[in-house]
Amino acid sequence: MHEPSPRLGPAFLLAASELGMASTAHLFVREIAASGGDELVREAALGLGRDFPVLGCIATRWLAGERAPRPAPDGVLAATHGLARLLVVGLETAWLDVLLPACRGLEIGLLIGDGDSSADFRRVLANYEDLAVGVTLAELHRWSGRRSGLLCFVYGSDGHVVRVPGAWLRVSGPDVRTQFAALIGWNILGAAMELYPRWLAETAASDFSTIVEP
């Protein structure tokens, strides 16, 4: 029987820094399944799930029959109606690849430099040329306005608590909340993860003016 390589964790972390945890998890689970079937996916979920709960969650759901991400931009497009600018907090390329081309007419920024030194955002942004620009935390206020919105990836919700990238807590302070017309959460996992969401932060669902469910 195959066993997950011990190098899988560091490789996952490196890839996730430039693709996003959920996007990378779907990629890895697909490849693990191709290599060793459901049994190896189960091993990966057990062996890596505690360290990387998003990977564990997506591996577990793979075993339950959810075989691919289903990023659909419609809910986010509806939530951004009337906005001129959208600043995205967090990185999930599988979802951005679908959303950004659908957002024509909307100026998009991707918040970069969240302290993850392994991420090379030049490579990330090169994939979104003419679709999005990088925005540092110091430039945050320049993106504010009555037709500006913040969009944050949400990694599951129990209806009250949501899991978000830590950067959300740094950009959604009381001052910033009233400088942006819409605070949109895009729930890309659906129900809450069972494991403690290390790498992420927990906050109240009421942080957001709208949460778009998958």
Next chain:
Amino acid sequence: MPRPTSASPASGQRAEIEALLAPWLPEKVDRAFVARCIVDEGPIHHRGASYALLRLLGLALAAVGGPPAARGETAPIALRLPPHLRRGHEDENFPLGVPLAAIERLAPRGSAAFDHLLECLCDGPPHHALANAAMVSVLDALLTRLAEGRSGA
């Protein structure tokens, strides 16, 4: 008296304030922004108090026929951006302003009293200033309707 403890407004409060503001803010994105700032931001007791006052004013206005169609000049309320980060764009103002005609009921435009009242209404944190603007808008409409009723009687 116990203090309110829940940060979450009762279901539908924001929607009710959005509906109340619709005559002044035709764009949904603007109504949602202003209503959120009034009933979902700032201290909890302010949220509830502003909701109650606005709803009561809205009921009074509805009882006299709702807001008249005409919208006069307003003073903008600026987003609370640090001064060195302001770009001077229209986008840096909240969608709702304070109707100047209402203040003119109290002091002549251009007078020190007028400027002082306007500054007081526009100042402070967003939930304060926007609740002020919303209440003054409704009150101005209410007073206009009442004057119409008197002149027609």
